Amino acid sequence: xxxxxxxxxxxxxxxxxxxxxxxxxxxxxxxxxxxxxxxxxxxxxxxxxxxxxxxxxxxxxxxxxxxxxxxxxxxxxxxxxxxxxxxxxxxxxxxxxxxxxxxxxxxxxxxxxxxxxxxxxxxxxxxxxxxxxxxxxxxxxxxxxxxxxxxxxxxxxxxxxxxxxxxxxxxxxxxxxxxxxxxxxxxxxxxxxxxxxxxxxxxxxxxxxxxxxxxxxxxxxxxxxxxxxxxxxxxxxxxxxxxxxxxxxxxxxxxxxxxxxxxxxxxxxxxxxxxxxxxxxxxxxxxxxxxxxxxxxxxxxxxxxxxxxxxxxxxxxxxxxxxxxxxxxxxxxxxxxxxxxxxxxxxxxxxxxxxxxxxxxxxxxxx
Amino acid sequence: xxxxxxxxxxxxxxxxxxxxxxxxxxxxxxxxxxxxxxxxxxxxxxxxxxxxxxxxxxxxxxxxxxxxxxxxxxxxxxxxxxxxxxxxxxxxxxxxxxxxxxxxxxxxxxxxxxxxxxxxxxxxxxxxxxxxxxxxxxxxxxxxxxxxxxxxxxxxxxxxxxxxxxxxxxxxxxxxxxxxxxxxxxxxxxxxxxxxxxxxxxxxxxxxxxxxxxxxxxxxxxxxxxxxxxxxxxxxxxxxxxxxxxxxxxxxxxxxxxxxxxxxxxxxxxxxxxxxxxxxxxxxxxxxxxxxxxxxxxxxxxxxxxxxxxxxxxxxxxxxxxxxxxxxxxxxxxxxxxxxxxxxxxxxxxxxxxxxxxxxxxxxxxxxxxxxxxxxxxxxxxxxxxxxxxxxxxxxxxxxxxxxxxxxxxxxxxxxxxxxxxxxxxxxxxxxxxxxxxxxxxxxxxxxxxxxxxxxxxxxxxxxxxxxxxxxxxxxxxxxxxxxxxxxxxxxxxxxxxxxxxxxxxxxxxxxxxxxxxxxxxxxxxxxxxxxxxxxxxxxxxxxxxxxxxxxxxx
Numbered sequence: 062x063x064x065x066x067x068x069x070x071x072x073x074x075x076x077x078x079x080x081x082x083x084x085x086x087x088x089x090x091x092x093x094x095x096x097x098x099x100x101x102x103x104x105x106x107x108x109x110x111x112x113x114x115x116x117x118x119x120x121x122x123x124x125x126x127x128x129x130x131x132x133x134x135x136x137x138x139x140x141x142x143x144x145x146x147x148x149x150x151x152x153x154x155x156x157x158x159x160x161x162x163x164x165x166x167x168x169x170x171x172x173x174x175x176x177x178x179x180x181x182x183x184x185x186x187x188x189x190x191x192x193x194x195x196x197x198x199x200x201x202x203x204x205x206x207x208x209x210x211x212x213x214x215x216x217x218x219x220x221x222x223x224x225x226x227x228x229x230x231x232x233x234x235x236x237x238x239x240x241x242x243x244x245x246x247x248x249x250x251x252x253x254x255x256x257x258x259x260x261x262x263x264x265x266x267x268x269x270x271x272x273x274x275x276x277x278x279x280x281x282x283x284x285x286x287x288x289x290x291x292x293x294x295x296x297x298x299x300x301x302x303x304x305x306x307x308x309x310x311x312x313x314x315x316x317x318x319x320x321x322x323x324x325x326x327x328x329x330x331x332x333x334x335x336x337x338x339x340x341x342x343x344x345x346x347x348x349x350x351x352x353x354x355x356x357x358x359x360x361x362x363x364x365x366x367x368x369x370x371x372x373x374x375x376x377x378x379x380x381x382x383x384x385x386x387x388x389x390x391x392x393x394x395x396x397x398x399x400x401x402x403x404x405x406x407x408x409x410x411x412x413x414x415x416x417x418x419x420x421x422x423x424x425x426x427x428x
Numbered sequence: 429x430x431x432x433x434x435x436x437x438x439x440x441x442x443x444x445x446x447x448x449x450x451x452x453x454x455x456x457x458x459x460x461x462x463x464x465x466x467x468x469x470x471x472x473x474x475x476x477x478x479x480x481x482x483x484x485x486x487x488x489x490x491x492x493x494x495x496x497x498x499x500x501x502x503x504x505x506x507x508x509x510x511x512x513x514x515x516x517x518x519x520x521x522x523x524x525x526x527x528x529x530x531x532x533x534x535x536x537x538x539x540x541x542x543x544x545x546x547x548x549x550x551x552x553x554x555x556x557x558x559x560x561x562x563x564x565x566x567x568x569x570x571x572x573x574x575x576x577x578x579x580x581x582x583x584x585x586x587x588x589x590x591x592x593x594x595x596x597x598x599x600x601x602x603x604x605x606x607x608x609x610x611x612x613x614x615x616x617x618x619x620x621x622x623x624x625x626x627x628x629x630x631x632x633x634x635x636x637x638x639x640x641x642x643x644x645x646x647x648x649x650x651x652x653x654x655x656x657x658x659x660x661x662x663x664x665x666x667x668x669x670x671x672x673x674x675x676x677x678x679x680x681x682x683x684x685x686x687x688x689x690x691x692x693x694x695x696x697x698x699x700x701x702x703x704x705x706x707x708x709x710x711x712x713x714x715x716x717x718x719x720x721x722x723x724x725x726x727x728x729x730x731x732x733x734x735x736x737x738x739x740x741x742x743x744x745x746x747x748x749x750x751x752x753x754x755x756x757x758x759x760x761x762x763x764x765x766x767x768x769x770x771x772x773x774x775x776x777x778x779x780x781x782x783x784x785x786x787x788x789x790x791x792x793x794x795x796x797x798x799x800x801x802x803x804x805x806x807x808x809x810x811x812x813x814x815x816x817x818x819x820x821x822x823x824x825x826x827x828x829x830x831x832x833x834x835x836x837x838x839x840x841x842x843x844x845x846x847x848x849x850x851x852x853x854x855x856x857x858x859x860x861x862x863x864x865x866x867x868x869x870x871x872x873x874x875x876x877x878x879x880x881x882x883x884x885x886x887x888x889x890x891x892x893x894x895x896x897x898x899x900x901x902x903x904x905x906x907x908x909x910x911x912x913x914x915x916x917x918x919x920x921x922x923x924x925x926x927x928x929x930x931x932x933x934x935x936x937x938x939x940x941x942x943x944x945x946x947x948x949x950x951x952x953x954x955x956x957x958x959x960x961x962x963x964x965x966x967x968x969x970x971x972x973x974x975x976x977x978x979x980x981x982x983x
Contacts, residue, residue: 119881119885120884120885121881121884141881141885142884142885142888142889142890142893143887144885145887147885147886148881148882150878150881150882151878154876154879154881154882156879156882156897156901157901158900167883167886167888167896168886168887171886171887171892172887215886216885216886225885
């Protein structure tokens with residue numbers, strides 16, 4: 062086996078490249094290995110290569126270079142219909158001329174299962190997504206959420222070991238989407254299916270996945286569990302892409318173990334954790350989550366650096382307050398504070414001082 | 429405030445019923461919409477619906493017999509056509525008056541042509557007799573003029589016939605003229621019929637009125653100065669055969685009474701030949717019962733005759749009956765037209781489907797180039813395209829030469845690809861192909877590729893995915909294309925005419941023949957009506973079976 066292969070790897074991409082026009086690579090040197098039963102999300106902006114990866118795995122696109130393995134066996138030359146991979150499409154792709162039951166029965170029919178077995182499995186799959194009563198309807202008679210459930214049931218009805226989902230919740234409204242996120246995760250875990258999920262919605266990726274692969278420009282920027290991704294982004298793209306993020310740019314003034322001091326372009330010095338910087342004098346982008354910014358000086362370390370800030374805008378959002386500040390020349394520095402009884406509501410024009418724990422602010426590449 | 433507990437109609441704010449208010453509000457919109465489509469509506473009415481309606485009406489219209497021979501038709505009413513009994517002389521007397529009039533207006537040949545569709549030979553019968561009708565009236569003219577010099581004089585006739593009280597008869601004759609020549613005969617004729625004379629000499633009164641109207645209106649002469657037609661003398665002869673008339677003349681004292689009494693006195697010298705014999709002398713065929721049966725059968729104003737003719741039947745004495753085997757052509761032609769249209773439609777589906785599929789699945793740039801190739805035939809004249817097929821298909825043509833050169837076909841046994849149904853099918857499939865490809869393409873364009881992918885991911889092979897998932901969704905396109913191609917094919921005319929020979933012609937070629945060559949417009953209209961009905965019935969069936977909602981011409 063190759064170096065990236067482990068016994069636990071169920072889905073494996075090894076040095077996979079893909080080019081459509083022979084001039085540019087859409088997927089550059091992709092290496093990825095998934096154990097059985099994992100829920101992995103491919104997250105990235107459009108054009109980042111995530112869907113192409115999914116299509117190569119499903120067999121609708123061929124890899125220009127490299128190997129894709131399923132259960133240790135190369136599937137590069139296996140046509141899609143023999144891969145036995147369930148797939149949920151962005152627009153559900155429910156066959157409009159068939160009823161729901163016929164849609165679900167279709168994969169079983171092409172597998173030449175008997176009629177009674179088919180009916181049994183269709184019924185079980187529909188019950189699984191609480192759509193048992195809708196077998197006789199046509200897709201057009203169902204709501205978006207119902208179609209989504211049916212699409213899911215159809216991808217699962219022939220009991221595939223691997224299920225691919227290509228932005229399956231994109232067309233649903235927020236409330237339904239959250240509900241379906243929960244339901245998909247529950248099903249995937251209950252049935253022990255390995256799932257590859259593609260989305261550009263980071264909330265979705267964070268709430269559903271065991272691990273998230275952040276794609277940009279044909280490269281996996283970071284592959285990590287959601288909490289690690291949010292709290293310890295490896296580079297400024299991931300930091301920007303996952304969650305809300307404030308950035309400040311400057312130059313490293315000193316490094317001392319896992320603490321460094323950065324001199325900001327807009328004036329002032331601040332503490333940070335060096336992630337992508339190694340030597341003094343290097344340019345860096347600081348990344349700090351809005352909810353980790355502290356406005357109460359008493360709660361900071363006594364020798365911590367602070368920055369002067371001016372309140373520009375105060376937005377009441379119910380559970381939180383969102384305040385926009387001018388900090389070190391940047392006018393879109395956001396802080397979030399919890400709506401607690403003792404919380405101050407900062408009025409525009411107020412001059413305050415802000416700071417943070419050094420480990421909450423990551424000094425990343427200058428991008 | 430409106431009382432909501434009231435079960436009466438809902439009221440608007442001004443107290444009027446809400447429905448009425450709504451209707452008022454919508455009416456202006458409707459009128460505006462109607463005004464927008466009015467130009468097109470008027471255009472279509474004038475250039476399409478009215479002419480077509482008029483044409484279709486011709487398939488049952490048959491007033492030419494009644495209009496040309498009104499008296500004869502009336503006299504024939506009592507005649508039992510089936511028993512073929514000898515015709516009463518009064519029929520021939522009426523025929524003389526009617527035909528004389530028609531011959532003067534040169535309308536009798538039209539009737540001959542019309543009746544000739546049903547009974548061969550009638551056309552020449554009418555034509556020759558029409559020329560020599562004077563011969564039948566002349567003996568009476570000679571006799572009357574010999575009896576009294578004054579009968580030679582137009583002014584005397586005018587004086588004798590003039591008076592008052594006969595206006596009703598005059599107007600009746602005027603209407604008959606109008607029906608015969610197909611235009612108004614209104615206007616002052618400078619003559620009023622005497623009621624007394626009309627009662628005394630009914631035949632003469634009618635014939636003289638006919639002559640007077642025609643002389644004044646059509647010839648624009650003065651009635652008082654002209655000499656009447658021979659028909660008027662003949663009519664007086666007919667009157668004088670009646671013993672009652674002869675008796676009544678003795679008591680008559682109006683103008684010309686003495687001349688009439690002189691004629692009565694000299695009645696022994698009046699020609700004794702019956703009108704029946706006189707006509708027979710002109711043409712023996714007037715004695716043929718079949719000719720009279722035909723006239724009788726086709727005397728009503730409306731007839732199913734053209735329609736019966738269109739389905740190889742004819743109107744016999746006992747009603748509809750099949751035509752002789754060797755005259756049956758239309759049913760065969762209809763069936764052939766249907767069969768070949770179906771074959772052409774199927775060929776178009778077979779050839780067009782893959783092309784449409786490629787078009788729908790190619791990237792936009794290449795699809796556009798291919799689309800131009802599909803549309804190219806539209807930019808060439810239909811005649812040019814069909815003639816090009818002539819070059820390709822003939823026995824010494826390009827295709828045969830190629831096959832011989834390749835050794836597939838022996839030089840002595842070149843394929844006959846033209847002047848038969850093969851030629852029509854090949855050329856028409858080519859010409860109608862775009863009408864299949866375009867709707868197919870526009871429907872296929874709306875089928876997302878994800879369906880095929882979904883089917884494959886579910887385990888279907890390429891063929892199963894196509895046949896179970898893609899094909900059913902493209903059926904509306906096939907439906908739309910088939911309707912277009914079939915309806916165009918069923919009425920096609922130019923291509924079968926050029927490459928079809930005798931085996932490959934359609935019913936429309938026969939319709940064209942009747943419109944432009946045989947001039948049997950009634951038959952052409954009946955054939956056209958049947959063709960239209962067949963299309964409408966097929967359309968209705970299609971709607972019942974497939975559902976017209978399932979037809980898509982575009983996304």
